Amino acid sequence: MSGGGTGETNRGTRTKSGEGRHDALANALAGAIQAGALAPGEWLKQIDIEQRYAAKRMDVRRALDRLVQKRLVVHQPNRGYHVVKPDGRLAQEIRDVRVILETGAVDAIVARVRDEDVAQMQRLAQRFDALLPGGTIIDLHDANIAFHGRLLGLCGNPELVLLVEELRGRIPSAGAGQWQKRSRIEQSNREHFAMVEALTARDAGALRTLIRAHILQQQEEEPAPVGHSRPAER
Secondary structure, eight states: OOOTTGGGGGGGGSOOTTOOHHHHHHHHHHHHHHHTSSOTTOEEOHHHHHHHHTOOHHHHHHHHHHHHHTTSEEEETTTEEEEOOOOHHHHHHHHHHHHHHHHHTHHHHHHHOOHHHHHHHHHHHHHHHHHTTTOOHHHHHHHHHHHHHHHHHTTSOHHHHHHHHHHHTTSOOSSSSTTSSHHHHHHHHHHHHHHHHHHHTTOHHHHHHHHHHHHHTOOOSSOOOTTOSSOOOO
């Protein structure tokens, strides 16, 4: 395991009510994988996990086995565990499915959204924006997930939200994935504010287009002019 960034996830190992220690540890490791702090193909040494998370060997093994079930980790007998390294085809297929599901929810989102929901989305976009100067990749990942989870949740279909969350979890979304370049992070930031603008206008067409481009990681044709990276606060 590499040392960079993984220490940020230690807080995720705190056991919640009704949640076993190995479940909490599995969630912390999954967060590190999805945030890119643990890179695709990286070997996961059990002794390192024990020391980093103050965990028992049995809990580490059960947590890793849980991640194997979730297809985030691969177990190779006599060698150990490593982070799954998804091929481009799998990642693209998952993105295509997400486009179908998330753009399909737009009409319900626009029909249900209230002014207070728009205000909350604005605050979530600002939270991501505030992390740009010095936030860790995990902080950015968590803020991004909070923004998109809340946006999709406005459709009123919790099963859809859970399904998309599961799909997102199957491939790294940051660090080793979508945010390899600073320009991509900044573009995501602009897209967040543009989505809020579309929500404010109740413009389903614009929101659908933005969500599709955001998921597929389409590059902007031209960089945003200086001073116009995000709309003014209302």
